[in-house]
Amino acid sequence: MRIGAISVCMFFLFLIEGTIAQVFAPEVWGLPWIIVPRFVLVGVVFIGLYAGRRKALYFGLFFGLLYDVVYTEVIGVYAFATAVLGYLAGLSSRYFHQSWFLVLVNVLLIVLINEWLVYQVYHLFNRASMGALTLLLKEMVPTTVFNTLFAMLIFRPMSKLMNKSRINQEIA
Amino acid sequence: MTNFFGNKRLIAILIGLIVLIAVMGATLKERPVPTWPERFVKDSVSFVQGLLYKPTAMVSGFFDDITHIYNVYEENKALKAQIDEHAKLEAEVNALRIDNEKYRQMLNTKDSKLRGNETYAADVIARTPDRWNNMLTISKGKNDGIEPNMAVVSSQGALIGRVQSVSAFSSQVELLMDIEQANHISALIQGTQNIYGVIESYDLEKHELIMRKIPKVKDVVVKPGQYVTTSGMGGVMPSGLIIGRVSSVGDGDYGLTQTARITPLANFYQIEQVFVVKRNFVVQPPPQEQKQKANKAKK
Numbered sequence A: 001m002r003i004g005a006i007s008v009c010m011f012f013l014f015l016i017e018g019t020i021a022q023v024f025a026p027e028v029w030g031l032p033w034i035i036v037p038r039f040v041l042v043g044v045v046f047i048g049l050y051a052g053r054r055k056a057l058y059f060g061l062f063f064g065l066l067y068d069v070v071y072t073e074v075i076g077v078y079a080f081a082t083a084v085l086g087y088l089a090g091l092s093s094r095y096f097h098q099s100w101f102l103v104l105v106n107v108l109l110i111v112l113i114n115e116w117l118v119y120q121v122y123h124l125f126n127r128a129s130m131g132a133l134t135l136l137l138k139e140m141v142p143t144t145v146f147n148t149l150f151a152m153l154i155f156r157p158m159s160k161l162m163n164k165s166r167i168n169q170e171i172a
Numbered sequence B: 001m002t003n004f005f006g007n008k009r010l011i012a013i014l015i016g017l018i019v020l021i022a023v024m025g026a027t028l029k030e031r032p033v034p035t036w037p038e039r040f041v042k043d044s045v046s047f048v049q050g051l052l053y054k055p056t057a058m059v060s061g062f063f064d065d066i067t068h069i070y071n072v073y074e075e076n077k078a079l080k081a082q083i084d085e086h087a088k089l090e091a092e093v094n095a096l097r098i099d100n101e102k103y104r105q106m107l108n109t110k111d112s113k114l115r116g117n118e119t120y121a122a123d124v125i126a127r128t129p130d131r132w133n134n135m136l137t138i139s140k141g142k143n144d145g146i147e148p149n150m151a152v153v154s155s156q157g158a159l160i161g162r163v164q165s166v167s168a169f170s171s172q173v174e175l176l177m178d179i180e181q182a183n184h185i186s187a188l189i190q191g192t193q194n195i196y197g198v199i200e201s202y203d204l205e206k207h208e209l210i211m212r213k214i215p216k217v218k219d220v221v222v223k224p225g226q227y228v229t230t231s232g233m234g235g236v237m238p239s240g241l242i243i244g245r246v247s248s249v250g251d252g253d254y255g256l257t258q259t260a261r262i263t264p265l266a267n268f269y270q271i272e273q274v275f276v277v278k279r280n281f282v283v284q285p286p287p288q289e290q291k292q293k294a295n296k297a298k299k
Helices: A003-018 A039-051 A053-071 A077-092 A100-124 A132-171 B007-027 B036-069 B072-107 B288-298
Strands: B116-127 B135-138 B151-154 B159-166 B171-175 B185-190 B194-203 B208-215 B227-230 B242-251 B257-264 B273-279
Touching: A003 A039, A003 A053, A003 A132, A003 B036, A039 A053, A039 A077, A039 A100, A039 A132, A053 A077, A053 B036, A077 A100, A077 B007, A100 A132, B036 B072, B036 B116, B036 B135, B135 B273, B185 B208, B185 B242, B194 B257, B208 B242
Parallel strands: none
Antiparallel strands: B116 B135, B116 B273, B135 B171, B151 B159, B151 B273, B159 B171, B185 B194, B185 B227, B194 B208, B208 B257, B227 B242, B242 B257
């Protein structure tokens, strides 16, 4: 398992979320949608599908915690959400095979659940408030579509990276 | 599918939930100086982020410049017209400044203590990806003299938020749109007289700030288009930082006060550089322990 290469890759995704993706956020051009880049979560789903649910859990916990510390003030929300959803993605790999279509469906569902879960937790602690329909149309749908497209974009390099690490594992 | 949520997993998830709520509860309160592991992580990550944000912002700025070239002719014409006005205005400002000085000397009053007179320039390093936490990371921290609760203005001079927490080499700025209990801003509307109120919330859908508790008296007339600035009465924010313009006025919740909606002047999404404004005369609320001691002493 090439944990090193995957970690570097994930950390890079984590950095892009807050820097490069924010320079090109849709609000900069005055568009009404909220598109949140969830690149780390997409990466964790890939790990869950290719490398197993345990690893997805650990990676999700670590990068979620990093996200909480660096980007937010309340610790725990993303650590919990990313870890649980990574594990969930890992579980679902048992029930169907890895084809690109199923990976994308997986990413789509997981991002959708993530948006809902994170919003509900913040809403519970009085940090976010938005009407249900506005939330769905302005935040959840654009974010999910964007991240699924992103998953499509990185599907080939990611699966290559993960598969290579799998072969290494088998040899070792 | 039967053991999808087996006993062990269900218990693990429940324990996870309990830990989540406990950790969230512990970290929910205002923390101007985070614990040292957090500060260490923030500082080291912000160093790497700084390498990424600046070049990207420059590239995107380059494309912006290209689109601007198309409007140069029109803009130039408008600006030339404004420059004639400007000379007149400058002369007027100078005359007023001299007058002001003279009257101050006559009245023997010093400069207002509430104004901010020290600024630190800082680069933006990163921004929280989600929109439930609107925070910027900036490149100056405790070692450069940044302290919690200082006001932060954009490079155009419009208020964008306040410093929420500081680490050694970086600090977190909470934007105006993220207003909660600790972030209410005492503001004033510049009319024929100063009209005071409190900016309390932000409308994410219309992108407007909402200012409440404006007195409803006969003389107090708020009109759309009037400028809103900080009043300097909230303790740490300096006075005279511009926030925005009034877009509409209505009655308050109970009809006893007025509520104004304010269009902020700053663009919260295209920020490359910020200025942190320090006020010399700072009123800190007494720490919790002292308050308790004082209460005990009273008893």
